[in-house]
Amino acid sequence: MNAAPLPLPGTLFGRDGRFTVQLKFATNASVFANFPTGTAPPDRSEFDGLVLEVEDRAYQLSRCRLEVEEAQVDPRLVFLDDVYDFSALFREHRMVDLRRVFHNVALVIAQKDQVSPQFRDYTANTVYDLSVYKRFFADQEAMLRKEPASVREAARGALLRAQRTRFFDFMDRGLLGLRQVTASFDDEEHKRHGYYFRRHVWEYIQGAPFLARTNLKPRGYAGDSHMMEMIYEDAFKGNSVFSMLLHRHPLASAAARAVRNRRTMVPLVLRRVQREFQPLPPRGFRFLSVACGPAFEVCDLLAEEPEPEHFHCALLDQDTEALATARAGIQRVQRARRRKFSVAYVNESVRTMLKRADQVDRLGRFHFVYSMGLFDYLTPPVARAVAKRLLELVVPGGTLLIGNYHVDNPTRRYMEYWMDWTLYYRTEAELQALLEDAEAASAELFFEDTGCQMFLQVRKPG
Numbered sequence: 001m002n003a004a005p006l007p008l009p010g011t012l013f014g015r016d017g018r019f020t021v022q023l024k025f026a027t028n029a030s031v032f033a034n035f036p037t038g039t040a041p042p043d044r045s046e047f048d049g050l051v052l053e054v055e056d057r058a059y060q061l062s063r064c065r066l067e068v069e070e071a072q073v074d075p076r077l078v079f080l081d082d083v084y085d086f087s088a089l090f091r092e093h094r095m096v097d098l099r100r101v102f103h104n105v106a107l108v109i110a111q112k113d114q115v116s117p118q119f120r121d122y123t124a125n126t127v128y129d130l131s132v133y134k135r136f137f138a139d140q141e142a143m144l145r146k147e148p149a150s151v152r153e154a155a156r157g158a159l160l161r162a163q164r165t166r167f168f169d170f171m172d173r174g175l176l177g178l179r180q181v182t183a184s185f186d187d188e189e190h191k192r193h194g195y196y197f198r199r200h201v202w203e204y205i206q207g208a209p210f211l212a213r214t215n216l217k218p219r220g221y222a223g224d225s226h227m228m229e230m231i232y233e234d235a236f237k238g239n240s241v242f243s244m245l246l247h248r249h250p251l252a253s254a255a256a257r258a259v260r261n262r263r264t265m266v267p268l269v270l271r272r273v274q275r276e277f278q279p280l281p282p283r284g285f286r287f288l289s290v291a292c293g294p295a296f297e298v299c300d301l302l303a304e305e306p307e308p309e310h311f312h313c314a315l316l317d318q319d320t321e322a323l324a325t326a327r328a329g330i331q332r333v334q335r336a337r338r339r340k341f342s343v344a345y346v347n348e349s350v351r352t353m354l355k356r357a358d359q360v361d362r363l364g365r366f367h368f369v370y371s372m373g374l375f376d377y378l379t380p381p382v383a384r385a386v387a388k389r390l391l392e393l394v395v396p397g398g399t400l401l402i403g404n405y406h407v408d409n410p411t412r413r414y415m416e417y418w419m420d421w422t423l424y425y426r427t428e429a430e431l432q433a434l435l436e437d438a439e440a441a442s443a444e445l446f447f448e449d450t451g452c453q454m455f456l457q458v459r460k461p462g
């Protein structure tokens with residue numbers, strides 16, 4: 001949770017004079033006004049404006065009204081002519097002019113003139129086909145509306161089983177067409193056409209929980225721990241058969257299978273590294289997952305390992321919700337096994353590692369450090385710096401493992417156009433280059449079974 005932002009000084013002015021106020025953040029579009037030098041004007045008093053002082057700047061806001069609320073100590077100011085973003089103003093000291101946002105509408109609309117005719121046809125055909133599918137499924141479900149819940153559920157299950165292959169084949173053919181029609185585009189063209197495409201299929205995206213989340217990014221970024229859970233879970237979700245199929249289809253893609261593959265692959269590599277250090281005392285084998293997300297592979301490891309007491313595990317993530325999910329999963333395994341594991345949860349961004357020099361003192365060193373689903377979001381200079389820092393955390397003879405999607409990921413356009421999910425893809429040489437200057441006993445590059453995700457495994461000299 002974010003702490004409450006500090007109050008800001010201001011002056012209200014209007015027919016009845018000027019009033020010095022202390023403004024407190026209330027909601028995104030309103031503030032509370034405290035009158036430190038006298039009693040507040042009566043409920044529903046209107047003012048011509050408010051001058052707000054933020055650092056060394058003064059912003060003039062437009063007409064507003066005071067509203068006294070029983071549950072609040074201070075009256076609320078609501079704005080009558082404009083909508084302001086007080087979250088940005090109080091938290092980031094940034095004034096967002098929401099009226100200006102609408103100036104962009106015309107610009108964005110004009111972008112459609114730069115959409116290729118072939119892509120327009122492709123989009124129109126896709127939308128038509130999807131709407132026909134949706135209609136057919138909706139008709140089937142409408143017939144079931146009056147059935148008892150158990151009959152309805154069984155019939156939905158039957159529909160899903162019977163139509164899954166046909167619908168998935170239809171989607172796969174559509175994605176093949178997408179790759180063909182966009183094959184010659186540069187990055188800018190992909191962005192423009194992706195936006196155009198998503199506006200057309202938005203109705204369908206919204207219904208499918210996975211697609212909706214990758215697009216809406218409720219935590220501010222794609223690939224949050226809840227999206228990862230959906231990928232690992234790989235189940236039908238949604239309010240209709242059509243939405244359930246559309247939710248499930250991306251979870252069957254090569255990129256999603258690659259995520260599930262690393263869940264089994266990481267414990268295998270970990271065990272190989274562990275064997276190199278045996279015997280070790282309890283909690284003697286130390287490993288660190290960087291950008292751990294829900295840490296399902298750690299739960300698997302702790303659930304299956306005959307002697308989990310030999311591990312000490314550190315889980316690092318910038319997102320407290322990801323860490324909470326990881327903790328809940330590990331606690332479930334602890335309860336089931338009636339054992340206590342040694343786990344440290346570190347709420348930190350890898351960017352902090354780049355700023356501070358005391359990371360070994362704070363975190364210690366580890367026999368095995370790995371990072372899955374992080375480097376795909378890091379620019380080359382940041383990725384290089386982070387990789388170097390991670391290697392510093394490895395004990396002599398220990399191993400660092402870094403995952404990254406390959407430039408030839410066949411799901412790339414699906415992710416970019418449907419999911420608004422863009423990654424830093426790398427070639428083999430680009431991934432290896434992250435640690436080319438590092439002192440390593442060995443460096444190995446390998447792929448998981450789908451071939452869309454590669455791993456750089458570096459062993460530190462003993």
Ligand SMILES: C[S@@+](CC[C@H](N)C(=O)[O-])C[C@H]1O[C@@H](n2cnc3c(N)ncnc32)[C@H](O)[C@@H]1O
Binds near residue numbers: 225296317319349371
């Ligand atoms: C795609 S998920 C991968 C999660 C997990 N490693 C897995 O394979 O299931 C990415 C995770 O990276 C975390 N993350 C992104 N940027 C980060 C940063 N700069 N520092 C630490 N964690 C970060 C996110 O919070 C998210 O949990």
